[in-house]
Amino acid sequence: MTIEQNNTINEKHHEQQETQKMEKRKIRIGIRAKFLAGVIIALLISPTITAILNQAVEQADVFAGNLLTGNVAMLVTTGINLFVVSGLMLILLQYIVLRPLKNAGNILNQAANNLDLSQRVPVRSNDEIGILSKDINHLVGTMAEALEEISTTSEDVTETSIGIRRATDQTSTASKEVAKTIEEIAKGASDQAGETEQSVHSISNLGDRIENNRKYLNHMNGNIENLMNVQSDGLEDIETLVDKANQNKTIALEAKQVIASTHESAEKIRLASQMINNISDQTNLLALNAAIEAARAGEAGRGFAVVAEEIRKLAEQSNQFTGEIEAVIEELTERVDQAVKSVENTSKLNMEQVDSVEGVRTRFQDISKALDEMAGMVEELTTSGSKMDQQKDQILSVIQNLSAISQQNASGTEEASASVEEQTAAIEEIAQAGNSLEQMVKSMNRSISKFQMS
Known part of the structure; x- marks a missing residue:
């Protein structure tokens, strides 16, 4: 049960005691x-x-x-x-x-x-019957609160038992692994004495390897400096590439604006061509009317008829030219649309290129950090190599003592193995107790669920 639940229960009991004191002060x-x-x-x-x-x-x-x-x-x-x-x-x-x-x-x-604890006795008086009714109500309410607290506590106990079961399962598995490890340690301890002599020879070889590693680290340090110079040049090239990409982006936007202006101009030309076509149609109609009037005038209107015919031909030529202009404008519009799409695709590719370049720059920056860290690590390795060379003789002395210690470890691992077996058996008993506790809590919850408390 949590601290908040205990505080709530104490507050309820305090309120009930205060209520009972107030009721005792009433005149019955x-x-x-x-x-x-x-x-x-x-x-x-x-x-x-x-x-x-x-x-x-x-x-x-x-x-x-x-x-x-x-x-x-x-x-x-x-x-x-x-x-x-x-x-x-x-x-x-x-x-x-x-x-x-x-x-x-x-x-x-x-x-x-x-099992209905939700009902209460109606209290209509302050006499002995009223006191009895209040006491019954208090008893039923207290039972309901107790059952609710038991239900809450049982849920906590269920969760705790589940946690215990999981913990015991994990601990049992870990104990088995520990037992297995102890067996391996015992075997290793028995083999350690024979390997101690080989370790002495290996330590002498280790000194030579430490010296070789120092040379390798010095060579690696030079390579890291070269890589850092190359990385710095690469970052400069990437910055230049980013600037060029931004310039290409600006040029693409300007080209898009120019193409849009061309499209607007072509649209204006098309509207003007339509206006000329309309004027030509009207002129052709006027020339036809003039020819009719000249025919009516006879000989006097012959010259006027010739002029009207020329005007009609001129109007037909104007219609033909406006048609050709519209065809050219239509073709120009299609090409402008294609150019707009091409510019948009180019702009999109340019944006992707900028993003890729940004990603490459980020990777170069990461490489720079990694190189800095690697340089620090190489320096630490160099220092560690020096310390290892100093501690080589100490390790050689320690290894000579390992033979005696390995014999003691063999006997100690046998005792530890027996202790782990006892611990595993105890953990299994705890797991069984946790399962029994969980079953009892489930049974108690089934009994509590039969009560009606609200």
């Missing part, structure tokens, strides 16, 4: 006081009822011929009076005691038989 009217009040009321109205009954008996006696006289009349009056008072007391008993007890019994029955 007990059941005995209510019954006493009922008896007093019955005694107060009893004389009135007696008087009414006596009057009724006297009237009945008159009508019945003085049949009810003396003790008989008194007994009848007393019996009726007792019946009325008893009825009042039964009504008070029904509404004050029996009905609230029945409601409380129903709530307890729902909680006991139907």
Whole structure:
């Protein structure tokens, strides 16, 4: 259970205690006081009822011929009076005691038989029955809260048991691996003594190799310096290539603008050609009308007819020329569109080229960083080589002591192997206990789920 849940539970208990203290301070009217009040009321109205009954008996006696006289009349009056008072007391008993007890019994029955903890006893008074109803409500509420807390805790326990099971599985696997490793260590310890003599010879060879490595590192350091110079030149070339690519981008944009202007000019020429074509059609129509009028004029209009014919031919030639102009403009428009597409493709390729160049520049920068790191590593390796040469003699002395230590390791690994086997068995028992705990929590959750709490 978490700290927040504990704080919430403590706050609820504190609020319930404060509520109970406030209820104790209230003025209650007990059941005995209510019954006493009922008896007093019955005694107060009893004389009135007696008087009414006596009057009724006297009237009945008159009508019945003085049949009810003396003790008989008194007994009848007393019996009726007792019946009325008893009825009042039964009504008070029904509404004050029996009905609230029945409601409380129903709530307890729902909680006991139907496992329903969501119902509450209605509290209509502050007497003993009201206190009993509040206590029952408090009991049912506390049970519901306890079941909710148990449910929450069981979920936490389930998660914990699952975690324990996973941990034990992992630990069991690790223990098996450790046992296997210990066996290998034991075998290695037994072989280590024989290999110690070979190690002495290997250490002497190691000194020669360290010297050779120092030479190789010096040569590598020179190569790294050459690579750094080449990388620097490459970065400069890439910067130049980026500038050229940006210039190509600018030129492509300018070419696109020029082609767009050419397209607009061609469109204007096409509109002007259409206007000329319309004028030619109108001129041809006017020439036709003039020829008709000249024919009507006869000999006097012959010269005018010749002029009209020439004008008509000129109009037809204008129509022919405008058609050719439109064809040329159409072809020019298509070529302009193709040029626009080509420029757009060129611009797109140029952008891709710029991106590629940027990527190459980034890679060169990464190479520069890698070369710097490599130079540092080579320097560290050189320093390490010097230290290794100094520590070679110390290692030789240590190896001579390994033979004795390997024998001790052999006995120690046997003890460690036995300890690991015991630990593995204990982990398996913990895993079985975790599985049992998980099953018990699941069973408890099934039982809790039968309760209705809201």
